[in-house]
Amino acid sequence: MNEIPRVTEATPVKATPALPDAQTVTDVKHYTDRLFSFRCTRPASLRFRSGEFVMIGLMGDPDPGTGRQKPLLRAYSIASPSWGEELEFYSIKVPDGPLTSKLQHIRPGDEIILRPKPVGTLVHDALLPGKRIWFFATGTGFAPFASLLREPQTYEDYDEVIITHTCREAGELTYGAELIESLRHDDLLNEVIGEGFWKKIKYYPTTTREQSPRMGRITDLMRSGQAFADLGVPGISPETDRAMICGNLAFNLELKALLEDYGLVEGANSDPQTYVVEKAFLD
């Protein structure tokens, strides 16, 4: 998902009609020089649960010896909800990342490869019932929550939905902020859950390297109690609170430890508990 190496060179992507598992790009939106989102057609056979990920990619460069090309695939959380007609993805751009150096140049009409085998731990099925759900994201880790925030079950199952998003710079919050704002006018959610459902949502964006209304890592803000005071909640307890984590590796590990200090227990599809962490989202 995230790619570590950084260079500047990038090659435009050409549509290749013979791609296996090809889907057509329908829309692309760039947020910063590091972030973009795109939409593509949805394979008729693809059923997934909001919060899951699939492998997507492009054909790699030809092998210098044989000239043969192999698919270059990475795990991407599906950012659109399970009921969406199209699929949406939210991606980082790494200048010399094998995939994202190319993927960042896709345009409507281009094709991408999408293996229609969804998996993942950030699903409602992996959590026991609770009163309040926390979605903890950094950077493009917001993607599975963009799906879950548009999923009616999220509001059917919980009285309060808290989404925290920590990014380096303010511009990196735009995708999430726009998504949250769009929920107010989401016809399906207003109809199924009822007008004013969005009042269940508490959005808590923070930045760490650029000035914004709320500064700091969410982990530090929880430890100091500031985040709970700002959100008007008593804290996190296994009786009432459930959580999902999706961010960079250090963040995932630190938040896991913090949640376990509060008494939460990691769950899985086969063993629902009180929190879950994304396994595919590593940098």
Ligand code: A2P
């Ligand atoms: P910081 O700027 O203090 O490193 P990245 O873009 O590197 O994936 O980071 C995304 C955000 O996650 C940044 O705001 C970064 O803060 C924050 N972050 C990185 N590691 C941790 C951690 N262990 N706990 C909390 N936040 C973290």
